[in-house]
Amino acid sequence: MVPRFWRKIKYRYEILTSFCENCGNHYYPQREICPKCRREGVLKEEKVCDYGKVLSYTVVNGRTIALVEFDNGAKMLAEVCGKVEIGKKVRKAFRKYGEDGDFGIIYYGTKFIPIEEQN
Amino acid sequence: MIGIVSYGTYIPKFRIRVEEIARMWNEDSNAIKQGLGVSEKSVPDIDEDTATMSVEASREAISRAKIDPKKIEAIFVGSESHPYAVKPTATIVGEALGVGNYYFCADLEFACKAATAGIQICFAMVKAGMINYGLSIGSDTAQAKPGDALEYTAAAGAVAVIVGKDPIAEIEATVSYTSDTPDFWRRDLQPYPSHGGRFTGTPAYFRHVISAAKKLMESYGYTAKDFDFAVFHQPNAKFPQRVASMLGFSEEKIADGMLVRAIGNTYSASSLMGLCGILDKAQPGQRILLVSFGSGAGSDAFAIRVTDKILEYPRNAKVWDKAKNCVYIDYGLYLKHRRMIK
Ligand SMILES: [Zn+2]
Numbered sequence: 370m371v372p373r374f375w376r377k378i379k380y381r382y383e384i385l386t387s388f389c390e391n392c393g394n395h396y397y398p399q400r401e402i403c404p405k406c407r408r409e410g411v412l413k414e415e416k417v418c419d420y421g422k423v424l425s426y427t428v429v430n431g432r433t434i435a436l437v438e439f440d441n442g443a444k445m446l447a448e449v450c451g452k453v454e455i456g457k458k459v460r461k462a463f464r465k466y467g468e469d470g471d472f473g474i475i476y477y478g479t480k481f482i483p484i485e486e487q488n
Numbered sequence: 489m490i491g492i493v494s495y496g497t498y499i500p501k502f503r504i505r506v507e508e509i510a511r512m513w514n515e516d517s518n519a520i521k522q523g524l525g526v527s528e529k530s531v532p533d534i535d536e537d538t539a540t541m542s543v544e545a546s547r548e549a550i551s552r553a554k555i556d557p558k559k560i561e562a563i564f565v566g567s568e569s570h571p572y573a574v575k576p577t578a579t580i581v582g583e584a585l586g587v588g589n590y591y592f593c594a595d596l597e598f599a600c601k602a603a604t605a606g607i608q609i610c611f612a613m614v615k616a617g618m619i620n621y622g623l624s625i626g627s628d629t630a631q632a633k634p635g636d637a638l639e640y641t642a643a644a645g646a647v648a649v650i651v652g653k654d655p656i657a658e659i660e661a662t663v664s665y666t667s668d669t670p671d672f673w674r675r676d677l678q679p680y681p682s683h684g685g686r687f688t689g690t691p692a693y694f695r696h697v698i699s700a701a702k703k704l705m706e707s708y709g710y711t712a713k714d715f716d717f718a719v720f721h722q723p724n725a726k727f728p729q730r731v732a733s734m735l736g737f738s739e740e741k742i743a744d745g746m747l748v749r750a751i752g753n754t755y756s757a758s759s760l761m762g763l764c765g766i767l768d769k770a771q772p773g774q775r776i777l778l779v780s781f782g783s784g785a786g787s788d789a790f791a792i793r794v795t796d797k798i799l800e801y802p803r804n805a806k807v808w809d810k811a812k813n814c815v816y817i818d819y820g821l822y823l824k825h826r827r828m829i830k
Contacts, residue, residue, distance in 0.1 A: 464535040464536060465535040465540060475537075475572070
């Protein structure tokens, strides 16, 4: 459990996408090769901006999981804290994902907050 | 010139009113509000803690100053509610900010004054040429035993201060006053702190805050008149009001920093949250007296002078606006948010 989480820290704490210098597309999660350009693609790691837009969402066990699209076109599935609607702007936030019982480690990562609820 | 290059704040959006807590314990809410000068307090969301609030406040500080995170070469997190008993909060913050791996780092603990101690350490490291920028954070999700007097004020919030050269507010001088005074403590493995009741006043808060402030003024030749603003640690609204008048400061000079009225006592973030409330409106040339207090006990006093650089520094969203932008919850939700029921 611990090593598996540790390897993901970089991608959970910050949203990193693959940017293809050949076709100009951004991909999340990161890719080894560009799905469009294949061998011609030149991929580079790039941080997304702090804001995105909700494309769709669903509520699972009281948690709102949304498909968020960033300005650069990359999309990601993530939890949104608070009320959400399709088309709503959201801001990335650093939150707790959960903890491994009373003795285990605490998991952190990126979630989203609807913009007018931002403080 | 060394001082504050940037600052960021985070206040969770939830609030609980004094009335709502008093209702649970059949207490007179008007008498409590009168006695404390506090009407509500901030409450973190269920997935927020000292580490998450530290990251949020720090990200604001970094983006406002447009500093490359890699140039932050020291991170100190002051708190009395670190998520782990053993494992630093500051490494979580460093990773989330992307500062790289070559940085000085430690969690600090000195009740509510750990973050001003962190500012002193960063100041000294910048002055010694060891680092370009140092980040000191005060962050707490204060826990109080249900029914204890502290339950009305124990709040949550974080402040991040970046110290470096070419500041928006120069740290002209700083002194500390420290003694072994057991006014407030929490033993290992205990969930809630204990306190010495009335003992927390005269021998603890007042003695340390006044001694540090007077020493700063004596050593560096200031009088109360030299300061346009003053901000003190805020366990409630009454203590800083009284200490201000004892030191010769009018109500107007402390008003902008009295965040405690709106959000309660944010512990390690308390005096710094007040400082940010003042920095949000201060003009070049104005001087601020900052005095923290940490139980156990000690006070750090600072003379801070605002520079011309503040004119081009982005100061929105302002701390008072963040304090006012909130959602009220009842006692049941409060217990859930504070994880007292699971
Ligand atoms: Zn491509």
